[in-house]
Amino acid sequence: MDWVNAVLQGVLLGGLYALFAAGLSLIFGVMRLVNIAHGDFIVLAAFLGLVVTTTLGMHPLAALAIVVPFMALLGYVLQRCILNQTLGNDILPPLLVTFGLSVIIQNGLLEIFTANPQKLSAGALETASIPLGGGLNAGVLPILTFAAAVAIIAFLQWIFYRTSLGRAFRAVSDNQDIAQLMGLNKSHIFGLAMALSMAVIAIAGIFLAVRTSFDPSVGPARLIFGFEAVIIGGLGNLWGTLIGGIILGVSQNIGAQINPGWQLLAGHIAFLIVLAVRPRGLFPRVDG
Amino acid sequence: MSTVLKLQNVSKAFGAVKVSDELSYELQSGEALGVIGPNGAGKTSMFNLITGALSPDAGSIWFNGVDVTGMSAAMRCRSGIARSFQIPQPFGAMTVFENALVAATHGAGLSKSQANEQCLVALEQTGLLAKANLLAGNLTLLERKRLELTRALCAKPKLLLLDEIAGGLTEKECHALVDTIKDIRSTGISIIWIEHIVHALLAVVDRLVVIDFGRKIAEGEPKAIMDSQQVKEIYMGIEVDG
Numbered sequence: 001m002d003w004v005n006a007v008l009q010g011v012l013l014g015g016l017y018a019l020f021a022a023g024l025s026l027i028f029g030v031m032r033l034v035n036i037a038h039g040d041f042i043v044l045a046a047f048l049g050l051v052v053t054t055t056l057g058m059h060p061l062a063a064l065a066i067v068v069p070f071m072a073l074l075g076y077v078l079q080r081c082i083l084n085q086t087l088g089n090d091i092l093p094p095l096l097v098t099f100g101l102s103v104i105i106q107n108g109l110l111e112i113f114t115a116n117p118q119k120l121s122a123g124a125l126e127t128a129s130i131p132l133g134g135g136l137n138a139g140v141l142p143i144l145t146f147a148a149a150v151a152i153i154a155f156l157q158w159i160f161y162r163t164s165l166g167r168a169f170r171a172v173s174d175n176q177d178i179a180q181l182m183g184l185n186k187s188h189i190f191g192l193a194m195a196l197s198m199a200v201i202a203i204a205g206i207f208l209a210v211r212t213s214f215d216p217s218v219g220p221a222r223l224i225f226g227f228e229a230v231i232i233g234g235l236g237n238l239w240g241t242l243i244g245g246i247i248l249g250v251s252q253n254i255g256a257q258i259n260p261g262w263q264l265l266a267g268h269i270a271f272l273i274v275l276a277v278r279p280r281g282l283f284p285r286v287d288g
Numbered sequence: 289m290s291t292v293l294k295l296q297n298v299s300k301a302f303g304a305v306k307v308s309d310e311l312s313y314e315l316q317s318g319e320a321l322g323v324i325g326p327n328g329a330g331k332t333s334m335f336n337l338i339t340g341a342l343s344p345d346a347g348s349i350w351f352n353g354v355d356v357t358g359m360s361a362a363m364r365c366r367s368g369i370a371r372s373f374q375i376p377q378p379f380g381a382m383t384v385f386e387n388a389l390v391a392a393t394h395g396a397g398l399s400k401s402q403a404n405e406q407c408l409v410a411l412e413q414t415g416l417l418a419k420a421n422l423l424a425g426n427l428t429l430l431e432r433k434r435l436e437l438t439r440a441l442c443a444k445p446k447l448l449l450l451d452e453i454a455g456g457l458t459e460k461e462c463h464a465l466v467d468t469i470k471d472i473r474s475t476g477i478s479i480i481w482i483e484h485i486v487h488a489l490l491a492v493v494d495r496l497v498v499i500d501f502g503r504k505i506a507e508g509e510p511k512a513i514m515d516s517q518q519v520k521e522i523y524m525g526i527e528v529d530g
Contacts, residue, residue: 164389164393164394164400167382167386167389167390167393168390168394170379170381170382170386171379171382171390174379174380174381174382175377175379177341177361178373178377178379179379179390180341180360180361180362180365181339181340181341181361181362181365181370181371182365182390182391182394182395182439182443183362183365183366183391183394183395183396183397183443184362184390184394185360185362185363186362
């Protein structure tokens with residue numbers, strides 16, 4: 001039964017990893033930008049949640065109403081003012097600039113909040129669980145996280161394939177020059193994509209902060225989990241990203257079940273196996 | 289008649305190669321202008337300059353009385369300039385209808401229902417309606433060329449730029465295309481058409497401009513231009529003795 005439990009908890013943990021990965025996958029899909037600062041933005045959102053909950057006395061989930069729009073706006077401004085200038089035929093400038101942002105965010109947070117671990121308190125929600133029979137329990141918070149991941153991916157999928165904005169994303173992603181001749185303002189579209197990515201980052205940050213303690217240095221590890229989930233699932237496929245997150249979560253929990261020290265190692269090994277066997281991921285996007 | 293497009297001494301060079309050399313001409317509202325010239329003469333570059341994909345080194349471009357020389361490509365499309373490409377470049381992973389919708393919603397700024405309507409009309413006009421739900425990447429060359437025209441029409445242009453749209457078509461297809469372009473013209477859209485298939489061009493246009501090495505070497509009534517010795521020498525590559 002311990003093994004069944006490990007798999008169940010791993011699936012739910014996969015929801016959090018999918019949240020880490022969805023925003024990464026989105027902006028890579030739209031503008032081929034690899035955001036090295038992605039994990040640090042997740043941590044930034046977590047600290048923002050901390051400020052909002054402590055100053056306003058709000059529940060962390062209610063704080064989403066402030067953190068999500070703030071991060072989205074930040075994303076739009078960041079894209080228009082900085083990142084758009086780095087995009088071009090060369091893949092190096094965006095990597096360097098986002099790496100620089102990563103360093104700036106980590107040190108900025110360290111300066112303001114010190115290196116002490118912080119945590120958001122969600123009260124009774126943190127310990128609430130639903131008995132599933134046979135000694136199995138599923139925490140309400142992990143279930144909520146997983147549900148949020150599914151809902152967000154469904155929402156992003158809907159935007160991409162059912163709305164005018166989504167067609168603009170896909171058109172720009174396909175051929176920027178032609179898209180501009182069709183009346184699309186590339187800079188604005190990229191700004192909106194980054195805003196959407198940062199909104200997802202905000203949600204990921206809050207769920208992370210409620211689930212575990214965090215400090216300014218934990219961003220890069222979240223980035224790695226996000227990358228692994230995206231690549232396991234297949235680049236450009238959002239549902240694949242969810243599956244990738246689940247595979248990563250399950251592998252980590254099974255590893256931990258074998259030996260508590262093997263948790264992270266097992267996740268990375270699962271990633272390496274997928275990379276070796278299916279380099280394009282399990283569910284690569286099929287281009288027409 | 290008002291002037292739709294005015295090029296004033298437009299020059300552009302890539303290194304030593306002049307793709308546009310002091311190029312000037314005007315296009316009147318509702319007029320159809322044909323552009324001919326040898327390969328590499330700068331015809332497509334001229335379209336790139338008009339649509340804003342390239343910016344000129346010197347000179348200015350006026351559209352409907354507004355200087356658009358410094359305007360972005362997206363803004364020029366929204367103000368009414370649309371083009372088709374010689375080598376079709378559809379958004380391959382999107383359906384034919386979605387390709388058209390992008391132009392209608394973003395290029396023409398139409399609302400959802402208006403955009404749907406515009407796309408249906410344009411797809412009907414270009415004969416692609418039956419293929420509307422196919423992925424554009426799966427279309428044949430002829431269909432891709434038609435999609436180029438469809439997308440341009442969906443942007444509700446006042447000025448339509450056609451780049452060798454008749455190339456590679458059979459005689460019958462070419463006739464059908466000429467009829468389609470005549471239809472488009474009858475709705476009041478001004479047209480500039482670059483084409484090597486001269487008889488198709490002559491069936492539609494009022495005036496011809498001949499370009500070589502980025503320079504305008506002749507301009508005028510089509511028949512007179514085609515009969516001129518200068519054009520025969522430079523464009524047709526025919527040696528004409530005394």
